[in-house]
Amino acid sequence: MKDFRLYAITGEEFHKGRSLVEVMEEAIIGGVDIIQLRDKKSSKKVVLEKAKQLKALAEKYDIPLIVNDHIDVALAVDADGIHIGQDDLPLEEARKIVGKDKIIGISTHQIEEAREAQKNGADYIGVGPIFATKSKEDVVDPVTTKYIEEVVNEITIPFVAIGGIKLHNVEQVLNSGATRICAISEIVGSDDVTKTCQTFIQKINERVTNE
Ligand SMILES: Cc1ncc(COP(=O)(O)OP(=O)(O)O)c(N)n1
Ligand SMILES: Cc1nc(C(=O)O)sc1CCOP(=O)(O)O
Ligand SMILES: [Mg+2]
Numbered sequence: 001m002k003d004f005r006l007y008a009i010t011g012e013e014f015h016k017g018r019s020l021v022e023v024m025e026e027a028i029i030g031g032v033d034i035i036q037l038r039d040k041k042s043s044k045k046v047v048l049e050k051a052k053q054l055k056a057l058a059e060k061y062d063i064p065l066i067v068n069d070h071i072d073v074a075l076a077v078d079a080d081g082i083h084i085g086q087d088d089l090p091l092e093e094a095r096k097i098v099g100k101d102k103i104i105g106i107s108t109h110q111i112e113e114a115r116e117a118q119k120n121g122a123d124y125i126g127v128g129p130i131f132a133t134k135s136k137e138d139v140v141d142p143v144t145t146k147y148i149e150e151v152v153n154e155i156t157i158p159f160v161a162i163g164g165i166k167l168h169n170v171e172q173v174l175n176s177g178a179t180r181i182c183a184i185s186e187i188v189g190s191d192d193v194t195k196t197c198q199t200f201i202q203k204i205n206e207r208v209t210n211e
Contacts, residue, residue, distance in 0.1 A: 001103050005031070006201055008027040008188065009035075009182065010037055026194045035058060036066040036067070037051050048077070068082075068083045069084070074098070074102070075098065082105070083106070091106055104121070105126060105160075107128070126182065127148055130147075130163045131163055133184075162182040170203050
């Protein structure tokens with residue numbers, strides 16, 4: 001997959017009345033280079049409509065769209081990939097459904113899960129929650145930046161740090177070796193989404209040299 005630096009996930013509870021597309025477009029203009037549709041509440045039909053809108057937006061800016069949880073929706077809109085969790089369909093089964101050309105990301109919360117994800121052909125892993133977060137109901141305890149260090153030392157596939165990452169603590173995450181950052185509330189809940197993303201990118205670029 002094409003590399004990325006700043007990954008924004010939708011969270012309409014934080015959008016303050018602004019539309020899904022408006023908020024995500026502001027994020028992309030600010031430097032987000034991969035987006036995920038995450039909607040834990042709506043019907044499949046509504047998720048499909050949102051996925052269609054975000055697919056058009058992602059195509060306009062030539063960035064990948066990932067769909068959380070709903071493999072069928074991802075395939076229906078020809079999204080670039082899916083994100084699955086530890087309790088979702090196993091990676092090998094998801095791969096059989098989506099094929100080798102789609103991106104599959106999987107959440108991991110401990111090094112054994114990261115090893116398994118790499119062995120089973122994940123394109124990237126989520127590493128988190130680094131800090132406490134209110135954006136996910138069934139979240140595990142924070143794994144802290146120690147888990148990032150473990151992943152850096154051992155895992156070779158791309159990873160993205162997630163969970164409670166804000167402009168005020170992202171340096172800690174980057175100093176631990178993360179080169180890709182993912183956020184929901186800090187990005188989509190911001191009064192100035194574009195500016196927030198530009199500041200994230202600036203902080204990432206200060207610490208991450210392009211390979
Ligand atoms: C990039 C990224 N990392 C982790 C998650 C969390 O996925 P999951 O564990 O399946 O939990 P839900 O998001 O489905 O509540 C993610 N979505 N994206
Ligand atoms: C969706 C999600 N997954 C996590 C994981 O650790 O797998 S943490 C998380 C919520 C991230 O939202 P915020 O940036 O608002 O904290
Ligand atoms: Mg999930």
